[in-house]
Amino acid sequence: MKTPRPQPAQSVTAPRTISRVVPDPTALKALAHPVRLRMLGMLRVDGPATATQLAVRLGLNSGATSYHLRQLAQYGFIEEAPHPSRRDRWWRASHELTSVPASEAEGEALDLDLAFNQAALSLQVGQMQQALEEYTELPAEWRKASTASDIIIPMTAEQAEALTKRLTDIILEAMRVAPPLGELAPPDMVPFSIMLHAFPYPGRLPHCDGDGGP
Numbered sequence: 001m002k003t004p005r006p007q008p009a010q011s012v013t014a015p016r017t018i019s020r021v022v023p024d025p026t027a028l029k030a031l032a033h034p035v036r037l038r039m040l041g042m043l044r045v046d047g048p049a050t051a052t053q054l055a056v057r058l059g060l061n062s063g064a065t066s067y068h069l070r071q072l073a074q075y076g077f078i079e080e081a082p083h084p085s086r087r088d089r090w091w092r093a094s095h096e097l098t099s100v101p102a103s104e105a106e107g108e109a110l111d112l113d114l115a116f117n118q119a120a121l122s123l124q125v126g127q128m129q130q131a132l133e134e135y136t137e138l139p140a141e142w143r144k145a146s147t148a149s150d151i152i153i154p155m156t157a158e159q160a161e162a163l164t165k166r167l168t169d170i171i172l173e174a175m176r177v178a179p180p181l182g183e184l185a186p187p188d189m190v191p192f193s194i195m196l197h198a199f200p201y202p203g204r205l206p207h208c209d210g211d212g213g214p
Contacts, residue, residue: 015176020097025112027075028100032116035060036068037123040077040093045191047182048081048092096181124195131193145192152201164198171196 023031031037039054055065069091072078081092103113128148135143155163171194179185 015173016180018097018172018175019095020099021076021095022099022101023075023077025109027077028112028116030071030075031077031098032112032119033068033071034119034122035064036072036077037119039065039068040072040098041123043078043091043093044096044181048083048090050088050090052088093182096175127193128195160198160200164196167196167198 031040035058038058042054042057043049051066051069052062054060054069055062058065069078073080073091076094077098078091079094081090083090100113100116103109131146135146138146153163179189181191
C-alpha cells in the first residue's frame with residue numbers, strides 16, 4: 001500500500017488594508033468630472049503613467065491631460081510616482097478606493113453628491129457597454145463569471161441599508177486578499193469589475209418638497 005504523498009500547502013494571502021479616500025465637498029467637486037474619473041481609474045487599474053500616455057489613451061491633447069492631472073493631484077487623489085526617467089513626470093493613484101457617503105444634507109452638498117454620481121454612472125455605463133461588446137470574445141470561464149442581474153426585493157430603508165453594507169463588506173473582503181491593483185498579478189488573474197447599484201424602484205416613493213419634507 002502506497003503512502004499518500006503530502007501535497008504542498010495552498011498559499012493563503014493575508015488580508016491587507018485597503019487604502020481609501022473620503023473627499024470633502026471641494027475635492028468631490030473637482031473629482032466629479034468624467035475625464036478625471038477615467039484618468040484616476042486608469043492609474044488605479046494599470047499603474048503609473050505620464051500625461052502623454054494618458055492623453056493617447058483618452059484621445060486628448062497632453063495639455064488638457066496635464067491640467068486634469070494637476071487637479072487630481074491638488075486634492076490628493078494622485079501623486080508623483082518614482083521612475084528612472086527624468087524626462088517625463090509619472091503619476092500614480094494615491095488610494096485604491098474613493099468612498100463617497102450619501103449626503104444627508106440638502107442644498108449644495110446634495111447637488112455635489114448628485115453631480116459625482118452622475119459622472120460615475122456615465123463612466124460605468126460606458127464600461128458596461130464595452131464589456132458587452134467584448135462578451136462573445138471572452139473565454140468560457142470568464143463568461144460564466146460575468147453577470148448582469150436585476151433583483152427587486154420589498155424592503156424597509158433600514159433593511160436596504162443593511163443589505164448594501166453587507167454586500168459591500170463581502171466585496172471589500174475579497175479585495176483585501178487580492179493583489180493590489182496596478183501591480184503584477186498571477187497570469188490567471190485580471191481586474192474584475194463589480195458595480196453595485198442599489199436604489200428604491202423609481203416612482204414608488206413620494207418626492208421631497210423644497211424644504212426636504214414629503
